[in-house]
Amino acid sequence: MCFRAPKRSGLMAVSIGAQEMRVGPPAAGLLKQPPTGRPRVAVLLPLPFPGPFDYAAPPDLPAPPLQPGDIVTVPLGRRTETGVVWDPERNLPPEFTPPPMKSVADGRLKPVIARLDQPPLPASLRRFVDWVAAYTLSPPGLVLAMALRTGTAAQAAPALGWAVADPPPGLRDTPARRRVLDIAAHDGPLTAAELARRAGVGTSVVRGLADAGALRGVTMTPRPAFVRPDPDHCPPALDGEQAESARALRALAAEGGFSVTLLEGVTGSGKTEIYMEAIAACLARGKQVMVLLPEIALSSQWTGRFARRFGAEPALWHSDLGPRLRRVTWHAVADGTARVVVGARSALFLPFAELGLIIVDEEHETAFKQEDGVTYHARDMAVVRARMDRAPVVLVSATPSLETLANVGAGRYRHLVLTARHGGATMPEVRTIDMRAHPPERGLFLSPVLTEAIRQAIGRGEQGMLFLNRRGYAPLTLCRTCGHRLQCPNCTAWLVEHRARQILTCHHCGYQEATPPACPECHAESSLTPIGPGVERITEEARATFPDARILVMASDTLPGPAATADAVARIARREIDLVIGTQIVAKGWHFPHLTLVGVVDADLGLGGGDLRAAERTVQLLHQVAGRAGRAEAPGTVLLQSYTPDHPVMLALVSGDFESFMRQEAEQRRPGFWPPFGRLAALIVSADTPEAADATARALGQAAPRGDSLQVLGPAPAPLAILRGRHRRRLLLRTRREVAVQPLLRQWLDRVTPERGARIDIDIDPVSFL
Incomplete structure (x- = not known):
């Protein structure tokens, strides 16, 4: 076996971030036949090799012959590996093409062992794998591993059901047996367990009838794993800007073909309902849809809205799915029975049979960047995947990234703008609290101005929210006696106290230790002091300040998964909660109709340090948090606690002039050629x-x-x-x-x-x- 060298071919342009890149057209899809000997088959393995290996096509393989995309098993050293037959021509841009590998003689090639009974990887996905690997300078096998994840596992064998057979002579008749035979005749075939359950008998009764010949075994046709969404089920009533934008997106989805559109709209403007109309148009064409969300926690509320619109739930794809459901979903995507998939960034690598539309919701979110393993930005790679599948992609945000806005300004992306909230609701009033003029009491972190506003909102029967993007009780613990700071032994990071669990933890590597009773340096007892607030400390202060309030904490520590998040959101919607305290999870696209007050505990957090995008990220995050306040007839108020109320970020949030702020950000980056320039x-x-x-x-x-x-x-x-x-x-x-x-x-x-x-x-x- 040997590595194959990729070849160059014609290219087409695609813009990601603010970069113009090239994408290759579909490969010819033919295996290479050498002048003598057996055909060579390029097989890419999900391992960190720089390219595919060459194998010999086995002479005794059942028809049809191996084709690119087939999933096969091959020998690798002394073990057997699963891989994918790869394209002889990989169609990469010249600047992406790695150096050629050595070839070996035909006689030294090892044969492919077998072709697995699995759906082949589509050509567009294979090109996408190559492109992502070349762009990120990652081994293509590691990218392939994301596409093959659980996909090579065999589907469960069809279930055996039981139907009525001709009754044998002398069959002993009992009431239990009669019930089983009547149900099998009317509703069969059914599995033994289901038949016994409906008849109210034990499975031994079903087995006895089968042994006697009164029931015959039938292989049951498996039911589709996912109900087909109905694009005409419950269309929304849209008007004005919403109706106009919905018509534009429906037209793009109905027409098909590659395009990129930014759907920008203020919080509460109905962006989700509008892009669901594009989903409906795509489904009407018989195509599949991929929806990317930055946080899995968002999927619970999103799927509820989807089910109300289409009469069925979408397929989900994220790391919390169990192995069986992941396998079922992978195959349903490959055979086209999963029509809409909503998931995290890894959904980009699913084997869609007929992908016709990609939605990237909250496109500005940094959670779309994969930091470990293969580093890629899901928003940018979604544009590339859409180009590969010749499908439109819609980027959605209330606060678009500067990269996306630069593409809009250059004419590469289309732009739809929603300036008003849906249903006549008004935008919240945003004000700063100057912490120099209105400081909290000693040892506390909430200004009296903010606490009074919360008290009044709760007194009116409305809900309030406190936001602090910092988990735990305190970000730093030090000794009052010697000044020692508790630090992670594995990282240059302070240990964060989580008082409820009585532990100190590192949020970078996961290291944990019990909170010590004494300073580990000077051994002074009761000298360790928490410095600064986390959400746990703010919760402690809120409980003391509002003793009768029903308080809920929303953070990754308290909401371990989508189910817990869905329960928390439902409790807020049922008005069982007066005050929500949370980290950035509360900044996402939640709809809390009775929440009228949002207080940001530390609006300056995130502005320090040398991060190029610090100001942009802070504006985006706080604008999203502010958007939780006020809906319909209940106007909202947002209070930002800040020691720098004259900072451009604070001024932009108060004025609501996001466009001018981003224009200023762009002008600051342009002279130094910082992204997106x-x-x-x-x-x-x-x-x-x-x-x-x-x-x-x-x-x-x-x-x-x-x-x-x-x-x-x-x-x-x-x-x-x-x-x-x-x-x-x-x-x-x-x-x-x-x-x-x-x-x-x-x-x-x-x-x-x-x-x-x-x-x-x-x-x-x-x-x-x-």
């Missing part, structure tokens, strides 16, 4: 020892590419200089928009050999700079 790629060196990390980082710095259109920053210690016990250094490559970074990075890495125990990770278009 330039390109970034991060190289993260990690090693077991600081010496190995420093040596590898220095070697990278010395071998760094040079040129007028690019700049290399670093090496320097990462903000998290130690993470999970590994020492980390960073370098950042910055270029103009028109420069492809992949060939630069490939040549750069070829000139450096990492120290023993060191690893170099690449992050194209980084979002996090930790």
